[in-house]
Amino acid sequence: MRVNYLGPLCAGMHPAMEGLNIRQFPPSCFLVEVSAEAGVSGPIMEGDLLIVDEGRSVSHADLVVAELDGEQRLFRTHRIGGAYRLLPTAGPRHSVIARASDLRGVVVSQARRYAV
Template sequence: MRVNYLGPLIAGMHPAMEGLNLKQFRASCYLVEVSDEAGVNGPIMEGDLLVVDEARKVGHADLVVAELEGEQRLFRTHRIGGAYRLLPTAGPRQSVIARVSDLRGVVVSQTRRYGV
């Protein structure tokens, strides 16, 4: 699913971040919003805000943002040697092989925009 870059983490950037302790995140973190492709059911929903750490080393089964074909998209990783198989979090289940240079960061926090 697509994610939309919102910018670096700063206080007051988005109402859903109210009460979030920004000091717990490194300076290498930024904020993305999940697109409407996610739908409204499941662990990741349309409008969720994700804190992404671009300096964190990617591991096996991490939730990551990757840039493929000019779009930033959300995937779950499956490490294969020096590369990663990226498994989509929603939509068609066709995986993609990616290099570390395709990865933009690891999701370190998720905030629900609206109460459920």
Template sequence: MRVIYLGPLVAGMKHPALAGYDLSQFAPSCYLVEVGEDAGVCGPVIEGDLLVVDEARPAQHADLVVVEREGEQRLFKGHRIGGRIRLIPTVGPRESVWARQSDLRGVVVSQARRYAW
């Protein structure tokens, strides 16, 4: 699924989904993305969710990772196998692709939902 880059995560950042978050708990290497509309409205990650992504954290097995593919930042579930990572789409066709750690733009370390259902 597509994610939209919102910028570095800095103290004082204003967004409805971040109300009550202590932004100082995150590393300076973190940035914020918003999940695109192709995510839909059911499942663990839905349209409009904000994800805190740490670009310095190495991906481990079953992490959600952000990868630049075809000119867009996209969210995948990563399965680490040796020194490579198998990227499995979170929505859509289930064709997976291989990546190296250097291909990743970061690992999701937190999720905030704008609206509670």
């Protein structure tokens, strides 16, 4: 699923982040918003805000943001030697092979934009 880059993580950036201690995250973090293709059910929904750490090393089964074909998308990782098989979190279940240079960061926190 696509994510939209919102910028570096800073206090007061978005109302959904109210009450979140921004100082607990390193300066290498940025904020993305999940696109409409995520839908409105499941652990990740349209409009969710994800804090992504571009300084964190990617491990097996991490939730990551990768840039592929000019789009930033959300995937679950499956490590294969020096490469990664990226498994989509929504939509078609076709995996993609990627290098570490394709990965923009690891999701370290999630904020729900709207209470259900």
